[in-house]
Amino acid sequence: MPSVFVGTLLQRGALFEGADNADASAYIVARTISDLGGETIRKPSPEANLVIARMMAAETIWNVTRSEQPTSLNWYTKSIDDMIGVASLMYPEIKDDDAAAAHASGRFRDSREAQTVFFAATAITSQNNKVFENMRYALEEYRHFCLNGAFSTDRIYGAKGAAIKHNLERFNTLYELAGNDLTRVHRLLTMKLRMSDLQSVAAKYGIRVTGSELADEMVYGSIVFGPKVGNGFFQNLIGNHTPVTIDLWFMRTWGRYTGSLVRGQLVDGTLERLEKGVRKSMRSPAMRKLMHDAGVAIDPTALRTMDHQSLFSYAKSMRLFWEGIRRAYVAGKVKDDMTEKARKVTKSNEDASNLKQRLGWPLAAESIADALGYPVDSPKSAGTRKWIRDVVSLALDILEKQGYRMTAADLQASLWFPEKELFSVLTGRSPELMNTSYDEAMIRIAKNEGFSNDDISQALRSNGNGRRTGRKVPEADQRRFEGERVRLFG
Incomplete structure (x- = not known):
C-alpha cells in the first residue's frame, strides 16, 4: 500500500492551508481505496488480515528505526x-x-x-x-x-x-x-x-x-x-x-489501512431528526434570525435531496453554529428562546446539554458529520475489536520473524507517534504539542x-x-x- 504508507504521506508535506480532520480523512481514504484496487477491506479474511498485518509491521519497523524523529516504542x-x-x-x-x-x-x-x-x-x-x-x-x-x-x-x-x-x-x-x-x-x-x-x-x-x-x-x-x-x-x-x-489514533491507523477511516453511512433516523429540528428552530423568530446571520437557514425539505458531500458540509456548518450558541448560552447572553438577556445569568454545561437535547438538530448534525466526514475513532462492534487483536497478533509474528520482538502495547505505541504526526502535517498543527510523553x-x-x-x-x-x-x-x-x-x- 505505497500511497498511504505513513513515511510516504509525511514526505509529501502539508495538504493545503485550512485543512481539518475531515479533509485529511478524505485525502487518505481516496488513496487507500486506490492502493486496494478500488475496494475497502470490510471484513476479516486470511488474505485481508495478511495485507493489514504486513503494513502494520512495515510501519512499526520504519518508525522504530528512523533516527531523525522520536519514537514511542518505550x-x-x-x-x-x-x-x-x-x-x-x-x-x-x-x-x-x-x-x-x-x-x-x-x-x-x-x-x-x-x-x-x-x-x-x-x-x-x-x-x-x-x-x-x-x-x-x-x-x-x-x-x-x-x-x-x-x-x-x-x-x-x-x-x-x-x-x-x-x-x-x-x-x-x-x-x-x-x-x-x-x-x-x-x-x-x-x-x-x-x-x-x-x-x-x-x-x-x-x-x-x-x-x-x-x-x-x-x-x-x-x-x-x-x-x-x-x-x-x-x-x-x-x-x-x-x-x-485501541484508541482514536490506533483507529485512524486501522482506517488508513482498510479504507474505513470514514464511516460513509448515516445512522438510521438522523437525517429525519435534523430536518425536524431545523424546521422547529426556523419557527422561532430569534433563532431564525441567528440561522440567517450564520448562513445555515434553509428549507428543511432540501436536506432530503442533498448528496453526501453537501449534507456533510451543511452538518459541519451546523456543528459550528451550535458551538456559537452554546458559548452564548453558557455565558448568559441569550435565553432559552435565543432572545437577548437584559441581565447576564450564566448557565452550566448541564443546562447547555439539556438545550442541545431540546433543539434536536445539534445532535443530529454531529452524527451526520461524524458519519460522512470525520474519522472513525472507535471500533464499531465487538467483532471489529477481535479482528483488530487478531491482526495485531499476526503483525507481532511477522515482526518477530524479522528480529523485532515486542508486545502488543509496544506495537501500538510505535504506531502512535507517526499517526499523530501525519494528521498534524495534513492539518497544519504542531506535532510537538501532540506527541508529548x-x-x-x-x-x-x-x-x-x-x-x-x-x-x-x-x-x-x-x-x-x-x-x-x-x-x-x-x-x-x-x-x-x-x-x-x-x-x-x-
Whole structure:
C-alpha cells in the first residue's frame, strides 16, 4: 500500500492551508481505496488480515528505526517508569513502600496500592485529553483521593467529561465494594475472566458493563471503565503489555489501512431528526434570525435531496453554529428562546446539554458529520475489536520473524507517534504539542512545583522506578484472593 504508507504521506508535506480532520480523512481514504484496487477491506479474511498485518509491521519497523524523529516504542516501559520516578519527588508513596505505609492519609499499605489509584486516575482522565492535561487531571484526582478516600465527581475534564465522571464514580464504587482495600481493588481490576461472566457478576452489584466485546472474550476486570480505557490503557499503564489499546489514533491507523477511516453511512433516523429540528428552530423568530446571520437557514425539505458531500458540509456548518450558541448560552447572553438577556445569568454545561437535547438538530448534525466526514475513532462492534487483536497478533509474528520482538502495547505505541504526526502535517498543527510523553509532562509539572533540574535528574537516575505488578503473590495470598473473589463475585 505505497500511497498511504505513513513515511510516504509525511514526505509529501502539508495538504493545503485550512485543512481539518475531515479533509485529511478524505485525502487518505481516496488513496487507500486506490492502493486496494478500488475496494475497502470490510471484513476479516486470511488474505485481508495478511495485507493489514504486513503494513502494520512495515510501519512499526520504519518508525522504530528512523533516527531523525522520536519514537514511542518505550512509551509503556521507560517513559512510564521515568514518570513514576519524577512523580515520586512530589508523592514518594507512589514508588516507595515505606513512604506509602507512613502516608498521612493511612490509605496505603505499599506503593502498588498508591499506583493503583494513580494509574486509575491517569487512565480514566485520558479520554480526549492531551497528555499534559491528562497528567494534570490525574494528579488532581490522586490528591483528592488521598484527602477524601474517593475521586471527585464534581469536576468536568474536557469534551468527554461525562464519561470521565462516570468512571471516577465507578472506581469509588469498586473501592467501597472492596471494603476500602486497595489491594483487593487491584486484584479485581487485574482479574481475567469471560466478558459474559464479568457482566453477570457486576450486575449483582448494580454495575452495568457495556464494553463492546464478544460474550466469550477473555477480559480484565478493569473493563468496567470501558474497553479502551480499562481493558487496554489501564492494563498497559500498570505494566501488562499484552492488551492493545485501541484508541482514536490506533483507529485512524486501522482506517488508513482498510479504507474505513470514514464511516460513509448515516445512522438510521438522523437525517429525519435534523430536518425536524431545523424546521422547529426556523419557527422561532430569534433563532431564525441567528440561522440567517450564520448562513445555515434553509428549507428543511432540501436536506432530503442533498448528496453526501453537501449534507456533510451543511452538518459541519451546523456543528459550528451550535458551538456559537452554546458559548452564548453558557455565558448568559441569550435565553432559552435565543432572545437577548437584559441581565447576564450564566448557565452550566448541564443546562447547555439539556438545550442541545431540546433543539434536536445539534445532535443530529454531529452524527451526520461524524458519519460522512470525520474519522472513525472507535471500533464499531465487538467483532471489529477481535479482528483488530487478531491482526495485531499476526503483525507481532511477522515482526518477530524479522528480529523485532515486542508486545502488543509496544506495537501500538510505535504506531502512535507517526499517526499523530501525519494528521498534524495534513492539518497544519504542531506535532510537538501532540506527541508529548508522560515523563515529559511529569517533568514539566515537577518544575512548576519548584523542583530543580538536579532533583529531576537524580529521580531519573534512581533505581526502582518500575511498576509493582510483577511481584509474585504468595500461595497463601492466592488462596485468600480466590476466596474473596467467590465471596464478592460469586
